[in-house]
Amino acid sequence: xxxxxxxxxxxxxSFGAGIVSDDGQVKSNVWDMLTPSEGxxxxxxxxRHHSELGPLIIQKSIANAGIVPNDIDIVSFSRGPGLGPCxxxxxxxxxxxxxxxxxxxxxxxxxxxxxxxxxxxxxFRDPVTVYVSGGNTQTIAFSGGxxxxxxxxxxxxxxxxxxSFGRDVGMRFPAGPKIEMASLDASTxxxxxxxxxxxxxxxxGLLTAARRxxxxxxxxxxxxxxxxETAFGMLAEVAERALAHTKKDEILLTGGVAKNNRLTNILExxxxxxxxxxxxxxxxxxxxxxxxxxxxxxLQYNAGDQIPIPDSHVLPKWRTDEQEIIWRA
Amino acid sequence: MRLNxxxxxxxxxxxxxxxxxxxxxxxxxxxxxxxYLIDTIDSMLRRSRTSRESRMLTYARSLGIPTPCVHxxxxxxxxxxxxxxxxxxxxxxxxxxxxxxxRIFCRAFGKLIASLHNGDAVHGDPTTSNVIVDRTEKLWxxxxxxxxxxxxxxxKGTDLHLIYRALETTHWKQQEVMLQSIIExxxxxxxxxxNLILERMxxxxxxxxxH
Numbered sequence: 001x002x003x004x005x006x007x008x009x010x011x012x013x014s015f016g017a018g019i020v021s022d023d024g025q026v027k028s029n030v031w032d033m034l035t036p037s038e039g040x041x042x043x044x045x046x047x048r049h050h051s052e053l054g055p056l057i058i059q060k061s062i063a064n065a066g067i068v069p070n071d072i073d074i075v076s077f078s079r080g081p082g083l084g085p086c087x088x089x090x091x092x093x094x095x096x097x098x099x100x101x102x103x104x105x106x107x108x109x110x111x112x113x114x115x116x117x118x119x120x121x122x123x124f125r126d127p128v129t130v131y132v133s134g135g136n137t138q139t140i141a142f143s144g145g146x147x148x149x150x151x152x153x154x155x156x157x158x159x160x161x162x163x164s165f166g167r168d169v170g171m172r173f174p175a176g177p178k179i180e181m182a183s184l185d186a187s188t189x190x191x192x193x194x195x196x197x198x199x200x201x202x203x204x205g206l207l208t209a210a211r212r213x214x215x216x217x218x219x220x221x222x223x224x225x226x227x228x229e230t231a232f233g234m235l236a237e238v239a240e241r242a243l244a245h246t247k248k249d250e251i252l253l254t255g256g257v258a259k260n261n262r263l264t265n266i267l268e269x270x271x272x273x274x275x276x277x278x279x280x281x282x283x284x285x286x287x288x289x290x291x292x293x294x295x296x297x298x299l300q301y302n303a304g305d306q307i308p309i310p311d312s313h314v315l316p317k318w319r320t321d322e323q324e325i326i327w328r329a
Numbered sequence: 330m331r332l333n334x335x336x337x338x339x340x341x342x343x344x345x346x347x348x349x350x351x352x353x354x355x356x357x358x359x360x361x362x363x364x365y366l367i368d369t370i371d372s373m374l375r376r377s378r379t380s381r382e383s384r385m386l387t388y389a390r391s392l393g394i395p396t397p398c399v400h401x402x403x404x405x406x407x408x409x410x411x412x413x414x415x416x417x418x419x420x421x422x423x424x425x426x427x428x429x430x431x432r433i434f435c436r437a438f439g440k441l442i443a444s445l446h447n448g449d450a451v452h453g454d455p456t457t458s459n460v461i462v463d464r465t466e467k468l469w470x471x472x473x474x475x476x477x478x479x480x481x482x483x484x485k486g487t488d489l490h491l492i493y494r495a496l497e498t499t500h501w502k503q504q505e506v507m508l509q510s511i512i513e514x515x516x517x518x519x520x521x522x523x524n525l526i527l528e529r530m531x532x533x534x535x536x537x538x539x540h
Contacts, residue, residue, distance in 0.1 A: 141498075148498040154487070154536055189369050196475065198454045198491040233370050236363075237342070244341040245458070245499075269365025274339075321497065 004065075005301070006072045006097070007294025008058065010090030011082025011110045012135055013041045015050040017058040018290030019065035019072075022298045024120050028064035029284060029291040030057050035173050047085035054093050061290060072101055074306070076297020079107035080315030082135075087314035095309050104306040106297040110288075111320045112147055114281075115140060116299060117292035118254040122279035126250065128242045130235060130267065133255035133288070134159035134174070137235075139199060139242045140320055145329050148321045150242040151199030158231055159257050161203040165210050165227060169220050179224045180260050186225030190218060194230055199241050201234045232263045240270045249274075254281040256288070303327035332357075342378070342474070347413060354413035356397065358382075359406060360474075375407040378474035383409050385450065385473035392448040394441050395469040414471070416463035423457065423500050423507075431503060432510040437468045439514025442488065445470075446519060446526070451480045451488040456495040482522075486529030489515070493530065 003022040009015070009031070016031030034041065034049040062069060077094030080087055098105040115129045128150075129140045137153040156164075159176060166175020190213055193205035206227065213223050239251060251271045253264060264280045271278035285291060300306070303326045334346035334357050346357040360375040379402070386396045401410035419434060426434070438460055445452060452459070453475025461469040477484060492511060496504045516523040 143498065144501050146501075148501075150494075150498050154533060189367060191369070191373070194370070194374070197487050198456065198475070198494070200487075200491065200494070229367050229370060233366050233374075236365065237374075241341040244339070245456075266365045269363070273363070273365075 003073045003298060004067065004071050005074045005076055005294040005297045007076045007290040007297055008090055008094050009078045009288050009290045009293045010050045010086050011078045011288065012086060013046050014288040015054055015057055016288060016290035017061035018294045019061055019067065020291050020294035020298065026291045028061045029289050030061040030064060031289045032057060043083040043085045046083060047089045050086055050089045069101060072103060074104045074106055074297055074301050076106040076108050076293045078110045078293050080110065080318030082110060082316060084316045087316060091312060091314050095312060099309065104301060105309060105312055106300050106305065107307045107312055108293045108296045108300065109318055109320065109323050111136065111138065112323060113292040113296040114254045115147060116296045117285050118252045118281045120295055121281050121285050122252060124250040124252055124279060126248055127252035128239060128246060128248050129252045129254060130239050131255045132158050132257035134163060136255060139238050141242060141246045141248060142325065142328060143246065146321045146323065146325055150245065151201065151238045154197065154200050154202045155204040158203060161207050161231065164207055168211055169214055176257055176260060179227065180262060182221045183225040183228050185221040188222045189229065190222060190226040192226050192230045194234060196234050196237050199238045201238055203231060206230060228262050232266045236266045236270050239267060243274050243276060249276045251276055251278045254286055256286060258286040259283055299327040356411050356413045357408060359408040376404055379407040379409060380404060381476055382473040385476040386411065388450065389445060389470060392444045394444050395467060397471060414461045414463060414469050416461045418458050419460040419462055420457040420499060422462055423503060428506060431506060434462065434468065435507045435510035436514035439511035440518050441468060441470050443515045443518035446480065446485045449480045450476060450478050451484045452476050455488055455492050457499065482526055482529055485526045486533050489526060489530040490533045493534065
């Protein structure tokens with residue numbers, strides 16, 4: 001008998017539901033991303049988006065998997081970290097379903113879920129993970145029973161930096177793919193602040209300088225190219241430092257920004273230099289979605305980790321290294 | 330210098346080779362080109378870090394911090410020849426030290442960082458891998474490629490934050506004892522300003538996270 005997990009993700013602007021079985025099959029994975037016509041993401045608007053579309057997305061994920069609600073053995077949800085209103089909306093749906101179906105509830109760490117679905121997708125056992133998205137920029141590796149953050153941004157996330165610049169030059173959200181396209185037409189590289197501190201990095205100075213170039217009339221394609229080369233070069237350096245430090249031999253690239261081909265190409269170069277394997281998580285599993293929550297829920301459940309409903313409050317600031325990774329110990 | 334160099338370690342950004350000249354053990358540190366970066370960034374990084382490291386090794390010594398002596402600098406090849414320091418990294422020693430000894434080493438480490446900060450410089454990568462303990466139990470600081478001069482409170486706070494991070498990722502079992510002793514040594518030399526810097530360290534730790 002296989003075990004069927006429903007995973008619900010809703011930490012920020014995306015809401016997703018996925019069905020995964022304990023033999024590692026992703027049976028369905030449905031999501032919708034709030035794309036504001038202008039400006040950034042407001043937590044309240046995002047949570048309204050989740051509460052309006054959530055039930056439909058969950059229904060669709062069940063239908064697409066070819067199962068009925070009673071086939072679901074466990075309900076897993078993204079407990080944190082994330083935006084409070086979004087997390088609470090998502091958690092409410094998960095609790096209701098767990099009660100209604102009378103099945104265990106599993107609280108999953110969003111960042112850990114990105115790593116675990118990446119390991120399922122790649123077959124990697126113990127990678128250095130480069131996790132890059134709108135809200136996160138982290139280099140994570142497993143050590144001493146936990147996933148430890150070896151490096152992260154000291155100010156804004158890489159996706160946030162790309163979106164902010166894109167918004168200034170009239171690109172719609174998400175701007176990353178448009179910046180990648182524009183950079184292909186570049187002819188000149190402009191030096192931008194390259195800021196690496198140990199294994200941490202910083203993108204706010206780079207954003208300010210890129211905005212200045214734009215106000216001075218420099219071609220958008222040249223700025224996009226310069227942003228990419230500088231920002232990704234910094235990521236390559238911290239990934240390389242983490243690899244040398246931990247002596248691991250796999251690099252996993254995940255998160256929404258993993259879709260970028262130039263970043264992939266650069267990290268492949270890092271892996272090659274250190275005789276390490278490299279994997280970029282498949283596009284459907286790279287961004288925020290429910291399958292990663294469902295799969296990590298299975299790993300936790302099999303290791304005896306489930307959460308009573310009264311204790312299932314959300315954890316907006318849940319750090320990656322706060323959770324004991326009992327299924328890997 | 331025509332010497333027989335033997336590869337000792339392949340670091341994140343450099344190759345470390347060991348050689349002997351006139352009965353003296355030397356290190357050749359080369360920052361090779363990285364094909365996955367565009368040339369402009371690659372050569373900017375290699376040159377600036379090699380030059381920075383060479384200058385800071387000397388500057389730090391002028392502040393009383395034991396560092397290997399620089400014998401040769403080549404900004405074309407991006408290489409430095411310096412003294413080889415016989416010993417083991419603090420990183421490798423930690424697990425086998427008694428708490429009392431660990432505290433002594435960590436206090437000394439904190440003092441070295443304090444001396445650097447008192448000279449308005451930061452190390453930039455102050456992990457326990459970059460501290461060498463020699464046979465006489467003297468501590469040496471190495472690897473100054475990310476160091477900076479004219480340091481502000483923010484830069485010093487970042488340096489301490491990086492120490493904190495290194496402890497929680499690499500020495501989680503001894504984390505508290507180590508942090509406490511490092512701060513003890515650090516504050517004893519920096520004086521009252523250390524409170525301001527420590528407060529900044531805690532601020533920096535909270536940034537870049539979801540709120």
